[in-house]
Amino acid sequence: MEKDSQYINSICRAIEVIELFSKLQVKYLGVSEISKHLNLHKTTTFRILKTLEYVGWIEQHQENSKYKLTTNILRASIGVRNNFDLKEIISTEMEKLSKKYNENIVLTTIIDKIGVWINMIKSTHVLSEDVESGYTVPLHIGATGKTLLAFKDEKFKNNFIEKNSLIIEETLGKKKLLEDIKTIYKNRFGISNSEVTEGVTAICVPILGAENELLYGLTISGPSTRFTEEILEEMKKDLLQISIRIENELKVFKNKV
Structure with missing residues (x-):
């Protein structure tokens, strides 16, 4: 310098x-x-x-x-970008999900082109996934990362895939990644099983802003043995309801301003 x-x-x-x-x-x-x-x-x-x-x-x-x-630096960076009321709404929804499912509930976002976990509520189960705030999220693999990537604009996605072509080919491969994010974008949710951590299943939905821009990813994750098809279906419904409700509230708020 x-x-x-x-x-x-x-x-x-x-x-x-x-x-x-x-x-x-x-x-x-x-x-x-x-x-x-x-x-x-x-x-x-x-x-x-x-x-x-x-x-x-x-x-x-x-x-x-x-x-x-430490998480102090995340609080500083996130604090200037997001509305406090929105974070409070999301925190309330995360608490509801935690009480209902007792699995890890994780809130993520993208900061400076990197996926980051910014808030979480841990499961109280003895057998649970070890998570902590500030952990970087790989955007090329796993329900959370691929959901974040899927809802970014095409320029971001193309640049990311180009710059990370080697690690992408070593994991899912470019073709599979593109297919996955296309499906996630269409369905508005992503599910992965043992993609990032062996024996861990995750389901994630995007939280979009009033202009359909990506704000956050909201994930439920835990040991695959507890994530039956019935449970996953119920989780999907709850997460989608939260995602769509918050998006609609943001649009209503924007129209009133």
Whole structure:
């Protein structure tokens, strides 16, 4: 990064460190890795990390001594983009789904071209999927990622597929991915079984804005053994009702403004 008197270089470097987690799509990064990728001295990198840790934007893992982002940074980025009332409505619906099914209820979105889990209610079952906020969502595989991708515009989808062609071919393949997102878009929901995590089933619907733009993905996920055809059908109906109701409310609100 070039130096400029009107900018504070230490802040610019700190932002580069934060963005590196998204660029590399990794959960943990160490001092040496960050130093190498950003061409910074290890001492400088260490000071930046300790500062970010002090303000609560990253935290150090005790076992591997590496650092990861905390949910504080997600709250900051999401907070400026979304209406508080909408988030409150969605949170209420998530609580209802959690009480009814006692499975993981997850809210996701796309930030800077990356799928991210931003809110969740965990299942209380002993046997449940291990999830946490801030986890990046692969957009090329799984009900959640493919649903998010399906409801983005064609330019976004084409760019994503082009830039991630290698990993797509190693998993579903381009043809299968295109077929899946076309079906998801038509049906307004996606279902996957053991695509991302073995033995885990997920069902996801999009939450769209007044202009039919993608806002969020709302997912129910858990062990496949509990997701019978009857349960999946009921989950699908509930999720679709929530999705369509919120979209209609947003359109009504827009017309009143």
